[in-house]
Amino acid sequence: MIVKKIHAELLSMQVIPNVDAGLAEKFKLKPYQRSIGLFTTTIDDVGYTAADEATKTSDVEVVYAKSFYAGSAHASGPLSGEFIGIIAGPSPEEVKSGLDSIRITVENSAYFEAINGDDNHALYAHTISSCGSYLAEIAGVPVGQALAYLIAPPVEAIVGLDAALKAADVRVCEFFSPPSETNFGGGLLTGSQSSCQAAADAFREAISNMAQRPLDY
Numbered sequence: 749m750i751v752k753k754i755h756a757e758l759l760s761m762q763v764i765p766n767v768d769a770g771l772a773e774k775f776k777l778k779p780y781q782r783s784i785g786l787f788t789t790t791i792d793d794v795g796y797t798a799a800d801e802a803t804k805t806s807d808v809e810v811v812y813a814k815s816f817y818a819g820s821a822h823a824s825g826p827l828s829g830e831f832i833g834i835i836a837g838p839s840p841e842e843v844k845s846g847l848d849s850i851r852i853t854v855e856n857s858a859y860f861e862a863i864n865g866d867d868n869h870a871l872y873a874h875t876i877s878s879c880g881s882y883l884a885e886i887a888g889v890p891v892g893q894a895l896a897y898l899i900a901p902p903v904e905a906i907v908g909l910d911a912a913l914k915a916a917d918v919r920v921c922e923f924f925s926p927p928s929e930t931n932f933g934g935g936l937l938t939g940s941q942s943s944c945q946a947a948a949d950a951f952r953e954a955i956s957n958m959a960q961r962p963l964d965y
Contacts, residue, residue, distance in 0.1 A: 752862040756789045758855075759829045763784070765782075766783065767782060782839070783836065783843045785837075785844070788828055789829050789830065792819075794854055795831035797858040797883075798853035799813055800880040803880035803882050805849040808837040810833065812833065814832055816930075819931070833850070835850075859874075863955055871955050872898065873949070873952045875948050876897060879891065887921035889938050900933065904958060905926055907958050909935055911951060911953070911954030913947070916947040
């Protein structure tokens with residue numbers, strides 16, 4: 749199957765070297781976390797994935813990550829997009845390193861895929877060989893565990909998840925019941941790296957087949 753990639757766009761990346769104490773309290777920063785980095789993207793699940801990746805490459809933690817309602821097509825401003833993420837670390841250098849990692853992930857390894865070549869119909873079937881601290885906490889698994897991060901429109905997501913779970917030795921860690929803030933659904937599955945990849949492949953194939961015959965039950 750030829751994959752048509754849909755990459756997210758980074759809309760803003762900012763560093764606050766010495767965050768105000770009052771703001772630090774609101775974000776529940778640890779005493780040593782004096783610097784924060786903020787970024788926005790046009791696709792939320794890519795943003796979550798990239799933020800998690802930063803925790804593996806730099807001394808940072810994800811302290812805030814949220815999707816915006818209705819998606820980037822209805823953003824509140826030109827720099828808003830669909831997602832905001834904030835990472836915190838002990839120094840501006842560590843935070844900048846984390847942001848560099850986020851940029852690399854967004855521009856290269858994490859992307860949505862057009863379903864049967866239709867850019868307006870997309871899914872996310874991303875295998876994470878070793879998760880960082882952020883997604884590990886969400887999924888309730890140890891840091892370093894493999895994950896299949898699977899997202900699609902509502903009906904497609906449920907059909908795809910069922911196929912993924914039947915095709916590989918994986919289990920559901922987190923279920924994102926549709927509709928999400930951006931009107932998608934999906935979940936985080938865990939197992940071995942090869943099992944997670946098999947689950948992602950099955951998710952993609954089931955949705956592709958369903959999309960060709962949406963009324964054929």
